[in-house]
Structures are given as C-alpha cells and as structure tokens.
Amino acid sequence: MVTTEMMTLKTEPFILNFGPVHPSTHGVYRMRATLDGEVVIDIEPVVGYLHRGIEKLAEERTYTGFIPLTDRLDYISPMSNNLAYCLAVEKLAGIKVPERAEYIRVIMAELQRIANHCIAVGSFLNDCGAFFTPFLYLFREREKIYDLFEMVCGQRVTYNYMRIGGVSQDIPDEFLPALQKFTAKLPGFLEEFDFFLKQNEILLARAKGVGILTKETAINCSISGPVARASGVKQDLRKADPYSIYDRFEFDIPVGEAGDCYDRYRVRIEEMRQSLRIIEQAMPDIPSGPVRADVPHLVRPPAGEAYAHIEAPKGELGFYLVSDNSIAPYRCHVRPTSLINLTALREMVRGWKVADLIIIFGSIDITMGEIDR
C-alpha cells in the first residue's frame, strides 16, 4: 500500500555549472547555479578566464600605443572602445579634434552600434530556440558593415582606427557611396525582420514577462545601455551628456515599459533605426579638411586626471586616466559595461526555470573581453 509518507519525496537543491565553455554563455563565462529541480534558487558568476591585465599593460605603453589594446576589450564593438579611450586622452591633454574627424567618428560609432545589436539580437534569438536562422540574416547585414570598416582601415575585427586627435586616415572616395547603398537597404531589412519576430508566438511566449528588471533595481545596480532603457530608465549619454558632436543630430531614445527580455529585444531593434537616422543626418554634412589634429607621436598630457564616457552599444563605457606628465598613463581604468550590467542578473533569474536563465542572460548582451580585461 502506498502511504502519503512514501509519496512525499525528499528533495534538496543541487549545484549545476554552466560554462566556462558552454554555447549559452557567450564566451568563457561560468555560472554556478543552485537549482531546486528545474527552478533557479541562486547563481554565482565566476569570471576571470580571459583576464589579460589590460589596465596594467596600459601603464607600460604610450598613450597611442594603448589604442590597439582597447580593440580587445569589447571585441564585438572595437570602434566604440577606440572612441571612448581617445576622448579620455583628448580631455586630459586638451586636444581639439577637427570637424571632419568628428563626423567620421560618429558615423563609425553608429555603424558599430548596428553591428553590435545584430549580434546581440541574433544570439538572443538563438538562445530562445530560433536556431541560427535570424542570426544568419543579421550576420549578413553585419558583414556589410564589416566591409565598410575594412574599406576605411583595412581591418575586419580589431580596427585600431581612431587616433588621439582624430582618426588614422581619411575615408576613401568609394566609402560614402557604399555607405549610402547600405543605409538605403537596411530599413527594409529591419522592417521585414521585425515583422516576422515581433508578433511571433514563440518569441512572445519565451520572452514576454520573463526576467523582469525594475527601474529602481536598474538604477541601484548601475545598469546602463539598452538593458536600463528597456526598464524605463530614460538615460542615454548621447543626450544626457553629449560628447563629440552628438548634440547636432536628431534622434529618439527608445524606452521599454515592462523591463523584460522582450523589451530589451525591442529597444535594440529600435536603436538600430535611430542609429541609421544619425548616420543619414551626418553623411551629407561631412566637411572637408584634415582628419587628425596636429598631435605629437608621444603625447604628454599635463599631470592630472580625466574621465570620459560614451554611450557604447552595451551601455556606459568610460576610461579613467591619471597622468603624471610622462608618455604613459600612470593609471588607466576601464569602466566595464558588461561586468556592471551583470550585477542585477542574480535578482533577474531567481525563481525562473533553467531554460529562462539562458535567455535572461542572453538578453543582457555581454562580452567577456570587457568583463575580464
């Protein structure tokens, strides 16, 4: 005879390791998840597998010599890293950038945002189970951006394009027509792409209402970028603290309401459209002239400190530099967007199932190169 006592099974939580090498962790990230059956009780992030000591390396390089290393921070969007670092050095040394270079920088940074969101959205949909179909369509568009980048600097991944006081070389004659062709076609693609996904039943079921991050938690945990905006924090450094020449362009800040995975997806799609708007406004106005200020090869900023930040595709990316009037920084600190954005992950996944843990994590969009540095 089966008694009630026999039917109540004894359960206990167990620990499951995700990663460091796991397709859902987007790099060498490890999560120690404590599970109760299929429900997540707690997670502990374990990072450092890609730690290269980039902040220490900066202290032994010249200011210009550090630029290639910034490419290796967030390797999904190196142009933004270049820009943030150059802005910090320019602030420290009081260097004025020529107009033409400012326009080129803005175009590159916005193209980079589109390329980054292609990966962010694509891999998020991969995690949701739309295995590689939307991902490859997005990769096709990203490939076109990479062709544009290759045209200006000869590189496809680590660009090393920006310099202190401008950019390394002028854009070639064929660049603007190619960019025009790209910007003319992208809205149609986005429209079609979004049409198939925004009402997709599976995506709605998997992402809507899942992994909610409240506005208060987002602010308290220093979350920035699309993740914060999806939670209703209307903060975009391009508007709140305009750097470069962003105050000249018209664009909107897309904001979500619920703060769930679906809103994070929507905000990214909308941000791609806004980036296109900025590029289209910048293209016809590019003035002629030099692309680099007259800066000596060995920059020696006066002793002091400076922090410059930009709205990188993943959020606020900043460099804190301390100079002792030598040719190398005394201290160089990177504000790691991806690392800080992970602070709230624990609260976001608690109580959800393992399958949801994967997509909540995927919706944050991180790069290990920036977390570990």
Next chain:
Amino acid sequence: MTVALSGKEIASQIEEKFPGSIEESGKDSLVVKVDSLLPVAAFLKDTETLKFDYLNYITAVDYFSYFEVIYQLTSLEHNHTVIIKTRCYGRENPEVPSVIGLWQGADFQEREIYDLMGISFEGHPNMKRIFLWEGFQGHPLRKDYL
C-alpha cells in the same frame, strides 16, 4: 549636458552636516575621510537637492604614500555629477567601508579593487578575488608589484 558640481561647494554642504569629515576639496572632486565615508555617501544619496542615485564607477589608484578610492556619482533626475574620493594611508591591509548597501552596483567593482589593488571593503558580503584565483600572491595593480 551633465553638470559637474564643484567639489568645494559640495564639501561645504557636507561640512555643515558632518564637521571635520572633509580632508581636501578641489574644483572637480573632494576627499572624504575614510571613517566618515558611509554617512557622507548616504547624505549625498538621500538629500533631495543632490540625489545621487547612480554610481557610475569605482576605481582605485596607488600613489605609494596612500591608496585613493574614487567614486563618481550621478543624479539621473538633476543630471549632475560629482567625484568623491577617500584615502587609505599605509600599505598593510588598507580598508574602506563598502557602499554596497547604498548602491548595489558596487558589488563586482569592489571585489575587483580588492583583487587587483588589495584594498578590502568592510561590510561587503562576498569579499573575495574576482578575476585571479584564490591563493594568488600579491595584487597586480599596485605600483610595487612589478
């Protein structure tokens, strides 16, 4: 445009409430004494006219004679920002109170500073190395490491 508030102005407001808590104040930043860091930080966060609800970043610099811990705070509502610093003298076991109770965003950043600079944060619930492994000797970002 985010307004960078003058360190001197903020310092005088703090001095009024907590006399003797300011070590130094300048144009861009102010230095708070370690033992009054927490009440000052809570004051900056909770005062209606200041309302620094967002912690941009925390970092630390080794100046040989002292370690400096730097906090940049922003108010999303008023769109202004300030840099506050605190100093630890002495290279053996420097300690700073943790601000994790005020801004949870400090969590990983304080662990990173402990790992690489060797400053421990009192009151942090999980004060252990983040990038390097347990048992690693030394703190690489200190100037006397290499």
